[in-house]
Amino acid sequence: MNGKRIIKWMPGLGLLFNYKREYFGYDLKAGLSVAAVALPVAIAYTELLGINAIVGLYACIFPMIIYALFGTSRQLITGPDAATCAVIAAVVIPLSAGDENTRWQLAIIMTAMTGFWCILASHFRLGAFTDFLSRPILQGLLNGVAITIMVGQISKVFGFDTSPDHLIEKLIEVPFRLMDAHLPTVLMSAVTLALLLGIRYFRSRWPAPLIAMVVMTYLSWQFDLASYGIAIVNKEAGNVDLFLPVVSMSGFHPSVLRELLVPSINLAVISFVSFMMTARSFASKNGYDVDADQELKALGIANIAAALSQGFAVSAASSRTAVNDSVGGKTQLVSIIAALVILLVLLFMTDFLAYIPLSSLGIVLIVSSWSLLSIRHIWSYRKRNKQAFTLASFTLLAVLLAGLINGIGFAVLLGLLQFLRIVFRPSDQLLGVDEQGMVHSMNKDNGIEPIDGLMMYRFNSPLTYFNVGYFKKRVLQLVDSAPQRPAWLAVDAAVSFTYDDVSVFAAIDELIRELRIKGVKLVLAGRRTELNRWIERNRISLNEDDLIIAPDLYFVIRLYQSRQQIKEKQKEARKEALKQEAESQEAESNKASISEVPIESQTSTP
Template sequence: MILNRLFEFMPGLETFARYEKSWLKDDVTAALSVAAVALPVAIAYAQLTGVNAAVGLYSCVLPMLVYALFGTSRQLIVGPDAATCAVIAAVVTPLAAGDSLMHWQLVMTMTVMTGFWCLIASRFKLGVLADFLSKPILMGLLNGVAITIIVGQFSKIFGFTFDEKYLLERLSGAPSYLSQTHVPTFLMAVLTVIIYFVMKRLKPTWPASMFAIAVGALLVWLFNLNQYDIAVIGSVAGGLPSFQTPVFNIGIARELVMPALNLAMVSFVSMMLTARSFAAKNGYDIDADKEFKALGLANIASALSQGFAVSGADSRTAVNDANGGKTQLVSIIAAVLIAIVAVFLTAPLEYIPSAALGVVLVIASVHLIDFKAIWVLRLRDRQAFYLALTTLFAVLFIGVIPGITLAVLLGLFQFLRTVMRPTDQVLGLDAKGIIRSIDGSDKAVAVPGVFIYRFNSPLTYFNSTYFKRRLLERFARQNQLEPVDCVMIDAVPCFTHLDLSVMAMLIDIEALLRKRGVSLVLAGRKRQLISWFEQTDMVVGEEGIIIRSDLYLALKLHQSHLAATTEPTSESAETTAANQSILSHSQI
């Protein structure tokens, strides 16, 4: 019992308890590859965030160890992420106002806040938020962030400094900036690109980014290229991270609360897309709520080790899977290797050219760009295409943080629109007596004298008015074609919880229909509806709203009632007999 609870709390322990020796070779091979890819990327993302290179390494070690214990994905690798770092830099840079120590402290504070938001979400079982930001919105967001990063790195590649903050202003000043190109810096960037793609061509499985950066650092060291004003990352304070309490104005920290919430949302959704895809590929499931907790603990661990916010790293996860990684042991081994570099081998890092890191960031960001997928949406789903495009332009034109806020709001509005204005159908019977939607195919026809309605969303106070309007509009159209004496509502999809506004709306509909001599029947959720009606003192039965177990029984009893209460003419008798014949073939 205790062991099961421990496994429930730390899913990774269960994997290690059942570890098979045959997995070890693949896990070690994958860990070496992951560490080789993670090292240069972590240093580059530290530069993007605006902190020391060693901080990027610290941001890998503890988070990877923590996720290995608390995460439910066997392949996912957590660590610095392009979108995450871009968000942090956009928030923290103006608040720090050039103070490097405050910048670092604000980065850690925002990371802790992000972690706590994730833990709160996990506590309240909000893993469903993985589906909150739709794929089109996330596509637009990542494309916009990638373009923003790429343009921002041009200053390192060409050797100038941007005076403007926003993308459009930077692009408008491109001719002036390009005229300021520092030739030695640009040549170093070109050399890095050449080495990267030559390595990719000759040795596709080797870590091309690390090799290109290492060659650049070696050239700086051998030929003292500093004398040509080629910028390098400079002194790297290695060793074990020391805990420090941030010292800054609480008012500034307050500015980080909502950006941290946005960051938690985007990081989690992005991570879940990666985790789910590799889980499906390898034949297992992941727990979204536990993933929220694992991400929160990983971010808190990163902050405690002086690092910055982390998320699921899709490129490193892909490397892990491609090299046959089987379990979370890959993360542990890779974290140990990175820790060794961070503590003992930081001296060579100071010779790494900033231009080379800029190239690595551009290459990593290019992989996030997928305009083709957005364009395909135009043909498949025009609404999704507009959502993706709106998010993309928002990030480009108004900035990363406002763009992310807009993306979250778009996700919320999309959800509310789906719930408040859902699809609905008028139902009828086909030739086999099966209830189905009446559409242009003529496979189903309306039951004479009966209007059957289905509303495809839970009814609540903010869509009850729309429900009432749609029901009466569609009822009126059918009633014009043929008189209707009974309205039936499929209660299964729409009556999911008690809402007093909905109950009041039903009373209004029943009163309107009764004045026209039409009865109102709710079909499905019988016990639940009767209980709600009793709580709200609503009338059930012939004198009020009729409740039946399902639509088939409601139709059967309605036809029986007509047969018992009317003196049929030859024509009406034939109609009644035909309806009963159809219903006799249906599923009751």
Template structure:
């Protein structure tokens, strides 16, 4: 429990800031939790359940001091998209499936933590996540339009809803629209004149008061209704084998996206406040928080960027903020549920639309077009996929794009030919006159670890570059440090073939770097080393120094004098020892 360390060394002067931050977080989390419960398709009280235990669990198991976990727009949209067709209109089954998917998401997170897969925080690149979040935000806004305008969509998918939008104009409920416009006006006024106040909380409180005083249900304005949950109606996750099978991959996608999104938030605030977080422990903390949510009747949670920003802006110092906020929300869910019944659904729709609107960042997405065209295409593809084929297929595509992007970098990395500048220092040959090739010597660097799926590309690329030389080199030196990182049988077989192929062409092959490892790997695979075999040297400078062709070039005065950096003498002395 890494969070216990902060409580062990807690300073009493932090308490005032933490208490103020806790009430600020509660004020934001309450309306958002209720609204996201509506988005998920469960009782509004479930949104509060999803805040209490997960926040307590993360406070103990998380490594971020500022991060607040709770319901998130993207996770709720994903759950609703998966569960709604499986529940087939049965509200009890819907609730059970929501908890089941939440529990499975937590299990996936714990498995990932057990296998040290915190590196997946870097798996979905920023452009892919940007396209994904923009697409999800627009999907939520269109979906909430029915609550804001007072009608119900018959269509399930975004494009179908947009195409049928003109047909719904005649179904607009004007009293509901008036409530929605009033909620928007209150929100804008608060943001304009009191930007530090919890605008969403004030909107919900004001609209609830109006609904209670004027009996808006008489005007057919939809209200939340009774939100009390009897002990006899409490549910548990339903692990029906047939249906659970349908939830396995969506839960994996949800775990992936939730973790990456959470890590982006956690890392940004950790960097701002000058500390580090542990990705593997964060994966475990997210998994435990989701399990706690599932078994307390709640739905999936993630890192909540808006509530984390409120916490940081209010001066929150430790996870005591989460503990106090959870207790406040828990007391409200236990003792003050009656007023929740008068909340207009239009007001909740406005809160969701505003929250989703803040996630849209099409301007920065478009700017990628000039900064990094490849990143722009990744973001645009993910964005369009979410809009065209739905949230779940869009997330699956985003995960696959991240995988393909990684494989492309590893399988088809950059490479360089090296030469010497006028001072005798090794540099990349970039087409300028800053460095020149060493006569008779070809120096090659492959910028990725060699493994079975890029070994053939490495060999082909090297031979193509050798063939492109104006004169066939006498010596080929490969920088072994970046590419020979582990003993792969396929790689060693390729190296043996390359050695014999170059030997037939009377070209000497030298590997520079990782001398001890490469010697043992070659011996294990039966590749001859030493004179008449594959040469292995401690570093590139020593490989150049000991190559006969380079000595001949020096004797002829055709190459600059080689100057090894002083620090390399220490490296060589240590390797000889």
């Protein structure tokens, strides 16, 4: 029993216990490939924060092992991500006032808070909020993040001494400072870019970032490029910490937590949305399902592990996940192998890492961020869905003009407003039947016909206290605007009545009375058992002359038609009875008129 609980808590552990030996060859190859891509990218992302480069590698090791045990995706790789690092940098750099130790402290605390929010959300089973940020909003957000990162690396690529803090100012500055570019740095950037593009073009399966960084770091080490003014990870070779670097928390002020509260929630939402998009896409491709709530918990624990290892927030590393899948990784063992390879590099190659040129890291970041850029995809929304195009464009402009953090706030707010608009004012339809008697929504020229005297209505949202007034208004509008007032109004209750809300049933009671005045009977179709219980609980009079609770719309149609037939038969019977009564009265009248004729006139003349 305890074993089952442990496996339920750590699904990845269960898969590793039942590991198939034939998978090991695929997982080993995939693990080495993932580590090859993760090494340079993790160091490059650390540069966004301006802290010890080794921290980026430690941010890979423990979170990757943790996710392998707690996650449900067999392909997903966790690690530093462009979007999460950019968000953290946008928050902590202004708050740190230029102090690297403070910046590192804030990054660790924000990571821990992000993990806490994810675990808390998992406890309340909020994994369903994966789709809180719609795809158009997320597209705009990721494009804004990609552009922000690329523009932020321009100063490293050209060797500028200083650079403005905001994106627009950085773009305006570039043409005026090209003459101040440091030529050796520009040459180093150009060689790195040419190497990356060349490998991708001629040997697309090779780990281009790793090869480029090894080559450029070797050149930096062999020819002492730092003496030519080319910035490297650590100008004093060998000063990069070999073991886990530890930041002092003695000077940390708890009051700063207030500044990190909202940004950490934003980061948790964005991380999990992109996390689940990656996990679901690869799970669908490989024919299995992922548990959203368990993934939320795994992401939270991975971020807590990152914070405890003095690292920063992690999320789904889409590029490394794609490498894992393309090489043929089968299980979560890929993450463990990749983490161990990175650990070996930390133990035996730390001195070499100190010579990595910052301009080469900037080029790797720009090339990596380019994969996030999909302006063409946003533009394609223009013809397919104008609303989606507006949402994506607004989010993109908000990130570019208002800054990353404010832009993310706008994106989250926009997602919330979009959700509330759908719930407050949802779409609705009148329903009819086709030639086979199947119920469908009625549209122009779709061949679906209404049933005379029966109006069927669907409200495409759960009824709550804040939209039941709109529901009531729409129902009365449709009844009043009908060419012929219906005898019955049937509402598809399976869609809109999802829970007991006092305000909803109070409004339904008012609607029943107003429809009664109009001579219309209300019918609720679906959720018959729950509706009867809820109506009794809310003390609504269940008089069949005013309200009928039916199992579904097809039952309503049959009931209405049968009662109409009964009415027709009764009507015919009344007509027949009236006819017979009229004939009887006529016969009696004729008989009476005959009886009034004088006897003499009735007797013949002799």
